[in-house]
Amino acid sequence: MHRLPGIPGINPYGPFSTPGLNHLVHQLQQQQAAAVAHAEEIDENLEPDDPKVELVDKALWEEFHRNGTEMVITKTGRRMFPGFKTKVSGLNPKAKYCMVMDIRPKDDCRYKYHNSCWMVAGKADPELPRRFYIHPDSPATGEQWMNRPSISFHKCKLTNNIADPHVYGHAILNSMHKYQPRFHIVRCSDTSQIYSRQWRTTCFPEMEFIAVTAYQNEKITQLKINHNPFAKGFRDTGCGRREKR
Structure with missing residues (x-):
């Protein structure tokens, strides 16, 4: 049987594998946190100041x-x-x-x-x-x-x-x-x-x-x-x- 290419965290022959899913969720959370921090920094930098x-x-x-x-x-x-x-x-x-x-x-x-x-x-x-x-x-x-x-x-x-x-x-x-x-x-x-x-x-x-x-x-x-x-x-x-x- 030809095996499909693997996707991290996904078993092509069954449900999500728990360890892989946890790793994927952790990566997504890190990326989301970084994106939020970057967006906040951009917002702050757009706010004017007059020192x-x-x-x-x-x-x-x-x-x-x-x-x-x-x-x-x-x-x-x-x-x-x-x-x-x-x-x-x-x-x-x-x-x-x-x-x-x-x-x-x-x-x-x-x-x-x-x-x-x-x-x-x-x-x-x-x-x-x-x-x-x-x-x-x-x-x-x-x-x-x-x-x-x-x-x-x-x-x-x-x-x-x-x-x-x-x-x-x-x-x-x-x-x-x-x-x-x-x-x-x-x-x-x-x-x-x-x-x-x-x-x-x-x-x-x-x-x-x-x-x-x-x-x-x-x-x-x-x-x-x-x-x-x-x-x-x-x-x-x-x-x-x-x-x-």
Whole structure:
């Protein structure tokens, strides 16, 4: 007798085989779930949004900016102060977003501190490897991001170590160069999709700073002491500079 071609889950000479049927049903359920998830993502992506970004501690950043903000960089990495914190609105409550920051050169110059002011000292050194810092809570829904009092990137550290192994936690900078932090909103449901989606970028000019290995401007040192609870250990060295204990 000629045997008919087999169909998964179906016995050509009798009723459905139970193991094969269960497998077929499981496959169909998986496909249906994937289709529903894909449809929901499409629906969310079709829903409009109008993101707005606010800089937290704006007045403090402006005070530093008026005096020429400096950020110390070290081999092991140093956190920024003031910290990079934002608040967002206008997101789609149901859609998912990733929040990203990076720090880019402000110009192509190298600087020096002379006669109590910063001035251009020459052409910038070659740019160091570019890194993006993805907020560890990414992705999250628009509603979750908007309900936060702030989105903080305080764990990101600044280093001058080109061999730094902390790929996702440290920004590598050149000393005596000016930089501009940037904030990016990426609408996507997984961090693996970040680089294939549209980035909406916000820059706050008052956040620009010069990277240093030791503070040059005494006014900046004093502002750090006055506002940063972790900088109370500074003491006078007797040379017009201060160093940390």
